[in-house]
Amino acid sequence: MSWIGGKKSLRELIVSLFPLYYERYIEVFGGGGWVLFHKPPGNDFEVYNDFNGLLTNLYRCVREKPNELIDALYFVLNSREDFDIVKKSLARDSPTSDVIRASYFYQLIRYSYASGLTSYGSQPHDMWSNFPLIEQAHRRLSKVVVENKDFEKLIRQYDRPVSFFYADPPYFETEKYYKNVGEDGFKKEDHIRLRDTLMGIEGKFLLSYNDCSFIRELYDAPNIQIESYTRINNIKQRYDNGAQFPEILVANYDMHEREINSPSQINLFEMKNGIGKQEGIYNEND
Structure with a gap:
């Protein structure tokens, strides 16, 4: 996203x-x-934590109610009028449920300029192509704790x-x-x-x-x-x-402890010169 x-x-x-x-x-x-x-x-x-309550609500809905969220997004139109409507609704905190609030916020992210949430982006994005991503995110977040804290x-x-x-x-x-x-x-x-x-x-x-x-x-x-x-x-x-x-x-x-502790790779030159053979890796019949 x-x-x-x-x-x-x-x-x-x-x-x-x-x-x-x-x-x-x-x-x-x-x-x-x-x-x-x-x-x-x-x-x-x-x-996963973020101080933005609209964002954490979106992730909770993706984790807990992906099908309801997709249903709420199914008939969304990529238009300036719809963008302004949901923007004003979120500003008034008037959505009637967590899923509707999440769908409105996701619409703003998807259709705003540079994901800035303020101005309509006028790009020909469709919403349906993101439904498989929501389903994948649902599976990935299944065991993730979502927090909204300082x-x-x-x-x-x-x-x-x-x-x-x-x-x-x-x-x-x-x-x-x-x-x-x-x-x-x-x-x-x-x-x-x-x-x-x-x-x-x-x-x-x-x-x-x-x-x-x-x-x-x-x-x-x-x-x-x-x-x-x-x-x-x-x-x-x-x-x-x-x-x-x-x-x-x-x-x-x-920061490089993974690199330092990773197994060293033996290249073909080393194997031909007997290094791999000494390590029990090189087979003469190969």
């Missing part, structure tokens, strides 16, 4: 840097769920030595882009509060942010690892083709 600040382009990298061992996975700022849906389910206990309360509630938190907060000094998705109250003090909360946990955390001096200084501490990456800047891409956006990943563990 398209979403402001979504991690579609970085999800592969992020999941590859998860710690080698954990029993609880908690996604603190869930948003569009790109990382959660890319992550293999495994046997760990999973939590990040500090959530982290303190689920923190254990075996907990792993992935946090993707509104980026520093770009909070204006999140004003329509429930994060308009995220201030400089909240970035500091997030740092203080994460630095005091028993478990592990991985944090994604924009690369700036303020955030680097916040997490400049012993045993904290910071690595920089770039991705395509979707906002500037419209008028500056190939524009890159610098980001950092911050963790309180070695």
Whole structure:
């Protein structure tokens, strides 16, 4: 699902840097769920959280009432008039049920410009092509706990030595882009509060942010690892083709422990030179 600040382009990298061992996975700022849906389910206990109540209601309806949600979306029209009607209805908090509220919100996401929820996108998207995705998401979310909490309360509630938190907060000094998705109250003090909360946990955390001096200084501490990456800047891409956006990943563990502990691959050259034979892998009759 398209979403402001979504991690579609970085999800592969992020999941590859998860710690080698954990029993609880908690996604603190869930948003569009790109990382959660890319992550293999495994046997760990999973939590999706977001401060936006409309978003968490949508995910609960996908998990608990997928057929009712699809029925509510079946006759939706991709039109400016319908878009304005559901937008005003949600602003008044007038939908009569959780499913209707979820269908209205999903319509805004699907048909708004850049998923900003404010203006009609005028794109020829149909709703029916998303029904199989709703059914797939229903199956993936079947054992996921969906929370709608402030990040500090959530982290303190689920923190254990075996907990792993992935946090993707509104980026520093770009909070204006999140004003329509429930994060308009995220201030400089909240970035500091997030740092203080994460630095005091028993478990592990991985944090994604924009690369700036303020955030680097916040997490400049012993045993904290910071690595920089770039991705395509979707906002500037419209008028500056190939524009890159610098980001950092911050963790309180070695982000490359999976790579370090993965079995080394033996290539064909090594096998022909007897290395594979010594390891009991190479068969002379092959």
